[in-house]
Amino acid sequence: MPQMEPLVSVIMPVYRAEHYLQQCIDSICAQTYSQLEILLIDDGSTDSSGEICDANAKKDPRIKVIHKEHGGVSRARNEGLDVAKGEYISFVDADDSLHSRFIENLVGICLKNDCDIAQCDYLSTAKSSLKLSLNPQYYIKLLNSGQAIHQLCSANDSSRYAVVWNKIYKRELFESIRYPLNRIHEDESIIYLLFWQANKIAVTNQYLYYYLRHTESIMGKPFSVKRLDVLEALKERSIFLKENGLCGEEVDTLKTMLYLIDKYCPFLKNDVEQKDIHNKLSREREKIIRQIPDALKKSGGRSLSDEQMRRTYSYPSASRIVLYGAGNWGQQYYRWICDNHHGTVVGWVDNRWYAFRDTGYPVQPIDALLRMEFDYVLIAIESETVQKEVLDNLVFWGIPKEKVLLPSAE
Known part of the structure; x- marks a missing residue:
């Protein structure tokens, strides 16, 4: 049965x-x-x-x-x-x-x-x-x-x-x-x-x-102090992680809190009604910094060398390029292409496209790529595992493998 x-x-x-x-x-x-x-x-x-x-x-x-x-x-x-x-x-x-x-x-x-x-x-x-x-x-x-x-x-x-x-x-x-x-x-x-x-x-x-x-x-509405609820949740998480011996994850959570405080404080700085909240966040920031070992305070992904950039750009200089990925590497590639006039960025997609609306970067949802005319898609993502996932998806969605560029290894 x-x-x-x-x-x-x-x-x-x-x-x-x-x-x-x-x-x-x-x-x-x-x-x-x-x-x-x-x-x-x-x-x-x-x-x-x-x-x-x-x-x-x-x-x-x-x-x-x-x-x-x-x-x-x-x-x-x-x-x-x-x-x-x-x-x-x-x-x-x-x-x-x-x-x-x-x-x-x-x-x-x-x-x-x-x-x-x-x-x-x-x-x-x-x-x-x-x-x-x-x-x-x-x-x-x-x-x-x-x-x-x-x-x-x-x-x-x-x-x-x-x-x-x-x-x-x-x-x-x-x-x-x-x-x-x-x-x-x-x-x-x-x-x-x-x-x-x-x-x-x-x-x-x-x-x-x-x-x-x-x-x-x-999450689509303009900034509100309710957004700061996430800091309380992360603070609770950091305490839980410390109590259970997950020290590396605790530090990473504290670093996320620092990032969000730095992101949200400018919205509060010039608002007289929110001055107390701004001051409280500034004090919290100093407290968090004291909790993070000096060796671990630096964050962010690796920077791409100029040589890596040049090796990636094996395509003709007049090519139309779509960037896939708008994080650290995506932004580096975007600036390099624009500054060196090696190709033209005709599109830029990322699954977190909405996070870049206020940055001036023209990032769109992933599906927009299928409506674009281009010569190459450049996967501008640091993780090799994610690069492979993206490549597999692009090929399945009908983009020829020879039109997909991967970042050059160091």
Whole structure:
């Protein structure tokens, strides 16, 4: 007798998401994995979101709607956790969407590898973005709790680990864990605790979650002092790491706090109403600096030598170039090409394109690359592992391998 598929509870807080909600619900209902309990937590929406939830519940018996007074995403997720019946838990934001095999693939990975958490990669999209095809060539990496926390705190791709919605979890991980109330960046407050509780975590590089960036989302709005909630979450994490002997990860967390303080202080410096907060952050900054050993205070990736740059540029000087990657190496390559007039940058893509909107760099979502006319794509990423992932995806999406350039080795 075939084994029954385990029930998966999909928890989705809903608040004033009427423009995006139906697409999100459709992507959940269309999952190739059918054993779902879909919990739509209407968090006191003042638009038509509640009605959209109710209408969908009438069409699909797997959907259950909970209407409540507005209390924020953390309270909504907690209410979903309190009533969830699934053996596994997954979270979806109401303005995002899922690949049709999101649940099937992650449950399959959990069952095959006896994991407590399975994590996929995600694509950051704009409203006009294409849904890129799923590359069948992928890896699965198995981590223990300490290794997962190291990736969260120290890896170049830590954002994959920091969010809760690109994963599924065994429900028992949440027996003693709930979201803190009245915070944004709530994921940062619990994800390290979930990793710590897990015996084994599986990570795949398949893009199975589509994360929509738009101006109406919390993170798409202009700076607010609520953004500083992340510092409290990171401070709690650094204390936890110190208590559990993860000293390297503690230092990396403190360095992240320094980076964010330096990023946010300019927004507060000239605001009379926020002067006290600015002064408090300045004092916190000095305290953190004293906690970090001198040898570890330098951060950032390696710089590319001029010779490395020249060896990479084996293409004709009149070539049209698309840069893939806008981090440390991407910015170095961009400046070098512009300064030396060796080719023309006709496009620049990165999965965190939204983080560069205020920098003046013309970075776009990854799918924009498929609408560009170019001679070469230059993968401007330091990690050789990520370079290979990107190369495999580009070839699968129809870009000839001979049109892809990799950074020259030292």
